[in-house]
Amino acid sequence: MNEQYPSRLLEKAVNEFARLPGIGPRTALRLTLYLLRQDAENVHRFCDSLRQLKDEVKYCRVCHNLSDTDVCAICSDPGRDRSTLCVVENIRNVMAIEDTQQYHGLYHVLGGVISPMDGVGPNDLELASLVDRVAAGGVSEIILALNPTMEGDTTNFYIARRLADYDVRLTVLARGVNIGDELEYTDEITLGRSIINRVSLDHYKSKL
């Protein structure tokens, strides 16, 4: 396809849209022309919401989840169980687990998993701050809720090693989650049950 755009402004906007994952040039053109047909007010609101998100959103300084405030709503909720931390890869995983309404502890968002193939090492993740939270005391259980992939498993074992000297129970999600699947696409029932049926990491090791 060798599109001849009637306008440089159109071409620029389409190219920007086409940078988004899963958006090809035809879809980008369709979306751009759709926006062009909307009122200026709607287009401005669309743009402003993205710009404001990028410029103003914060990351919770405790759990590193997205937040509008320095400490997120979950971390500052007095009703949550502060003795349990759920370690997840990203905020979509927090949202998926919150949707199940089966978990009432706190979170720790790593920002990724250890992946030598992608050049992601332990220092690229929020692992030191996880150890700090445990070292500060009061945490009795850590649920390792990473995606059931090789990288997730590697990260689980790295965390287990780093926390070996602390008196904290490490659990992983029950293996109701299918191997190779992404947490955020797992249905709420399965995901909720796998939190309830979480098993000790030792138990999990013995099954490997």
Place this chain on the structure above:
Amino acid sequence: MNEQYPSRLLEKAVNEFARLPGIGPRTALRLTLYLLRQDAENVHRFCDSLRQLKDEVKYCRVCHNLSDTDVCAICSDPGRDRSTLCVVENIRNVMAIEDTQQYHGLYHVLGGVISPMDGVGPNDLELASLVDRVAAGGVSEIILALNPTMEGDTTNFYIARRLADYDVRLTVLARGVNIGDELEYTDEITLGRSIINRVSLDHYKSKL
């Protein structure tokens, strides 16, 4: 799905994305988080390109195609054949026909087709300006390149009636284009050939 967004800013941006056609809430979240991971510079460029398109793009005052200038590049190109007008529904159709490199005349973008079902009548389209262009003289042929649908056909016959008093040859695209398909998804070869093999509207009428 009852998503609990960790941030109102995130929720707002996701909701804006989810207004776009074909973008569901999960895709909207994925695209928003993708943008959030990009440099601020990239996000600003994305937003600015859309805002600038909406605020600054013009519609050619001759053919009503999108344009960066008052008169578009095609209308102001001295190399184009000014005696032939190609009537299309929208600018994506102009782009599709330009891509075939088989047409060297000018365009007239209606901005839609007559569709009583959707409440689109002749006065909602650039039909009066089409008659004005023909009345101004110098046009010997009008190619009616609307989508081969009922609405396209209705619009063709409306145009034929409005232009009955003028000495202008009306043609339609050769019916190599499949009935019910959208012009912009037709492959270049078929679309190019259907311009070359265009037939007189009288010939077409006799086949109905």
